[in-house]
Amino acid sequence: MKVIITEACMGDRNCNDLCPEVFEYNExxxxxxxxxxxxxEQYKEISRQAALECGANAIEIIEDDK
Ligand code: SF4
Incomplete structure (x- = not known):
């Protein structure tokens, strides 16, 4: 799984708070x-949750091919 954060990110850092292991604000x-x-593997579910909760819809999840 890959996570892409688009330019739509409004920088409220919700994802950083939800999962600082994966998400980091880049100044x-x-x-x-x-x-x-x-x-x-252990961060996949929380990453999906962050994508759902992102108010700017800026987190794209690319799942692995099955
Ligand atoms: S939750 Fe979404 S808008 Fe907020 S910092 Fe993360 S990617 Fe950006």
């Missing part, structure tokens, strides 16, 4: 980023 890009290229 240079002025948006949050994912710390992992491939999301570790």
């Amino acid at each position: 240079d890009e002025l948006k949050s980023i994912a710390k992992f290229d491939e999301i570790p």
Whole structure:
């Protein structure tokens, strides 16, 4: 699974609060980023939840091919 955060991110850092292990605000890009290229198994569910809760709809989840 990959997580992409688009330019739509409004920087409220909700995802950072929800899962700081995965999401981090990047001061240079002025948006949050994912710390992992491939999301570790234990963080997949919380990453999906962050995507659902993102008020800007800025978190895209790319699931692995089955
Ligand atoms: S919750 Fe969404 S809008 Fe807020 S910082 Fe994270 S990606 Fe950006």
